[in-house]
Amino acid sequence: MTKAPLAAARDDLKHTSVGASVVQPRRRGDAPPRCPRCSAHGWWNGWRVVYPVVAFASAVVRWELSLARVRCSACRHAFTCYPPGFYPRRQYQLDVVADVVAAVEIGGESVATAAAARSASPTSARRWSAWIAALADVEALHAVAAHVDPSTATVATSMPRSRAAAVLDAFEVLGAALGRTGVAAVERTGLARVLGWQHRAHGDVIGLVTGPRRFSPAMARGGRSHGR
Numbered sequence: 001m002t003k004a005p006l007a008a009a010r011d012d013l014k015h016t017s018v019g020a021s022v023v024q025p026r027r028r029g030d031a032p033p034r035c036p037r038c039s040a041h042g043w044w045n046g047w048r049v050v051y052p053v054v055a056f057a058s059a060v061v062r063w064e065l066s067l068a069r070v071r072c073s074a075c076r077h078a079f080t081c082y083p084p085g086f087y088p089r090r091q092y093q094l095d096v097v098a099d100v101v102a103a104v105e106i107g108g109e110s111v112a113t114a115a116a117a118r119s120a121s122p123t124s125a126r127r128w129s130a131w132i133a134a135l136a137d138v139e140a141l142h143a144v145a146a147h148v149d150p151s152t153a154t155v156a157t158s159m160p161r162s163r164a165a166a167v168l169d170a171f172e173v174l175g176a177a178l179g180r181t182g183v184a185a186v187e188r189t190g191l192a193r194v195l196g197w198q199h200r201a202h203g204d205v206i207g208l209v210t211g212p213r214r215f216s217p218a219m220a221r222g223g224r225s226h227g228r
């Protein structure tokens with residue numbers, strides 16, 4: 001892939017207002033990436049247009065993004081190339097989701113206020129809180145963090161407001177542990193860093209509606225090979 005659009009656009013977006021829309025030009029590298037299932041070479045196979053909502057420090061922006069498609073020459077698997085920072089099958093990207101849920105569950109904002117500030121609906125905000133609360137066990141996340149970086153201090157949030165708050169906090173612990181071991185991430189929040197890394201490293205996608213909905217420590221440790 002060419003330069004990551006998130007990194008390239010970050011400076012341009014300093015003065016972009018909430019809810020602004022940004023159309024990104026099509027771009028792709030010279031050679032398609034290898035197949036995630038069998039590692040064979042493939043060929044470029046068209047584009048998929050998606051409309052992700054991305055959170056920057058100063059703004060929440062809806063993008064129109066053309067993602068290159070590749071078809072494997074050996075096993076014929078077709079897949080989409082996601083630049084770093086973009087999570088599959090999800091309009092509101094994980095940093096936005098984490099921001100909204102943290103504002104409500106940790107910061108004590110009202111659902112309506114937190115959602116409106118990020119151009120989301122209150123219904124989505126409530127669904128995201130429930131999803132995060134059920135996403136992983138706090139103890140398991142802390143265990144994985146200690147596994148990837150034994151220097152991790154597992155200081156849990158004192159009296160979290162809710163289970164979603166405790167899970168979000170544990171994802172921050174694991175995201176920070178990954179960062180200390182050199183895992184590069186363009187994502188800001190622990191939730192987005194951990195799931196983004198899992199997607200890039202193992203091809204796993206945790207779904208909000210379909211597919212696996214729970215984070216698996218075995219996946220994080222690399223206990224599984226390539227994705228489904």
Ligand SMILES: [Zn+2]
Nearest residue numbers: 035038072075
């Ligand atoms: Zn293949």
